[in-house]
Amino acid sequence: MSVKIPDFRQTPTIDQVSVEERVARFNTRSIKKESKLQGLKLALNMIDLTTLEGKDTEGKVRQMCYKAMHLCDELPGLPTVAAVCVYPNHVKTAKAALEGSSVKVASVATAFPSGNSTLDVKIQDTRFAVENGADEIDMVISRGEFLKGNYNFVFDEIADIKEACGNARLKVILETGELSTLDNIRRASDIAMYAGADFIKTSTGKISPAATMPVTLVMLQAIKDYHYKTGRMVGMKPAGGISTAKGALQYLVMLNETLGSKWMNNEWFRFGASSLANDILLQLGKEANGGVYYSKDYISID
């Protein structure tokens, strides 16, 4: 299929005030009873359980991988999370720990989180992760080049990393907290998708603000427009800052009413989060307990 690459200087304009209003309206949706349970389980299943710290150890990664497969064995019928997300040097450990499960291994790469390195280093970084068994690569774009208006540079870099990924799926982190306007976020989303991204992702989690609903809505609408134009589906991953079950449900409402049922699964939507899973487990524990408080002490912290 040949796709016509658009002129990225002319991406659609975004009106921030209206975007925020739309988000406020999603948040008035009241999700109760069985739809809440269904939504919470789905959200759990969409999580990329993440540890991205300098102090990460093999032991910590191994424990997190066990948690990814056994979220809370006391509560029956829970799904696993979608993936674990680690630095490249921990991919091997994670891959071994998750063997036999359906949980994927995602690795950040390309001089994460700043992306300030040469293309060669970034490609090597990516290859290293893939060779160690990463199923998914979370790359960062060169925000400096993007803000300079050097869109071709950003596009080419993504395309090169996509090639280095081989069969691994590529998530492109825009680091929206550094792009400053929704217009820029829309433009970066379009660049990433046309350059071959399988997923577009908001943030590294290292910059504040990380994922927000207005930013995610703009990206979801970009995905929708791209899908109508090319027929290709692209996934979405808000990352960082989503730590409550209620917040996750609000994102799902937004997803449900923007991209609809084809995207309502972990093939096409992920939450990048470290503490969200436990808050959802608290809620599910409460439901299983007949609506009675479920102690945090029953849930493991990894």
Add this chain to the structure above:
Amino acid sequence: MQENKVELGGDWTYAPAPEDKKHVKIEKRYDLFINGKFVKPAKGKYFDTISPSTEEVLSQIAEADEKDVDTAVKAARNAYDKVWKKMPAKERGKYIFRIARMIQERSRELAVIESMNGGKPIRESRDIDVPLAANHFFYYAGWADKLEYAFPGKKPQSLGVVGQIIPWNFPLLMAAWKIAPALATGNTVVLKPAETTSLTALKLAEIIQESGLPDGVVNIVTGHGKTGAAIVNHPLVNKVAFTGSTDVGKIIQKAVAGTNKKVTLELGGKAANIVFEDAPIDQAVEGIVNGIFFNQGHVCCAGSRLFVQEGVAEELIRKLKDRMQTLIVGDPLDKNTDIGAINSKEQLQKIDHYLKLGSEEGAEMYQPSCSIPSKGFFCKPTLFLHASQSHRIVQEEIFGPVLTVQTFRTIEEVVEKANNIPYGLSAGVWTDKGSKIFNLTQNLRAGVIWANTYNKFDPTSPFGGYKESGFGREGGLHGLMPYLELT
């Protein structure tokens, strides 16, 4: 392109989330609120008021005849002469502030009753109608003792008794729009709510009674058109304020011709909502939805004629259809409902008539695949594509969730078409370019023009129309003028 379609309204549906109505108290029967008391109508006649979403009878409402109206007007005159006119403006303001606070305190109850009696979704009555009603009282309470600063060099004086007749689309909010400025300017009031939606006005009467406002300053008489006519024709009424249909507005204007009664009329509309190629399309779609499907389209300033610039028409209509697919039509008390019940059977018949007419005229009808309840008065949100300027669905006010879509090429063309209508209440413009906005606000003959938004209301902003949409302004500093003699 069909296979690329996204699938909306899929597997994950929202469980019912109805707002609790147990805390709401609706009497079996409501009398007339005259001179600070609830009194039985002279002839002892009552009529049923129903819930348009269930068709069940909620209460019985008194039918005021000429004699009742006479009593009410005389009570208002008496209160004006003996109490209200003489009261220091600062004290008047305190009563209005108190009413505002009491509306806030009882906002949940008012919102639920508004949705039960009028059919509008609780999301709107809770987030828009009731808070805005309180805000109008707050805003005008502040003006009460500052009138000479509002009109420097003039001597603002109250008029006397004002007769006010309000419609069924925003029952409590319209009562607030009318009563708040009238009281702030030192007038006394006889108000008639619409016959299908009297309950929240009567709840407001309870609040007013509880607030300790002197007897007779506000009187609320219920009934049909005849009751309204009695108010308009009463010789002791000094000013008539009416919001409703253009037909009735014309009757009122004839009735007051040759008298010295002041009049303001806020009548129908058929607003143009204009989207240019450079507009933020996704957000424009949201504004179109808010413009026409807000309150089931029962909005005089609804953006009921959509004009789209050719280049983006296809994309915008596709997005609009997708968005409509996610609208939830149903129980007004459910917190997830986007579009509630049509206000009355009569109104539903009128809308259905236009749906039939539009198809006959050759416009292409589109409705989403949502389900609607089998009981009650409901209508799916509807588009008419390829509409023509000479279609009656384009020329006449439908007052329902029905949007006509036309395309245009040039600014001149769209301005001409937008203005080519007897109405001139409101309009919307969507573009990324500020200069284009100012060009259009200069050339569109409409009282309110929203830019990159739609259906935004604020007590500080004047509202009112051109041409057959009426005259006089409500809201803001301008909203004080119709209630004052400025010498």
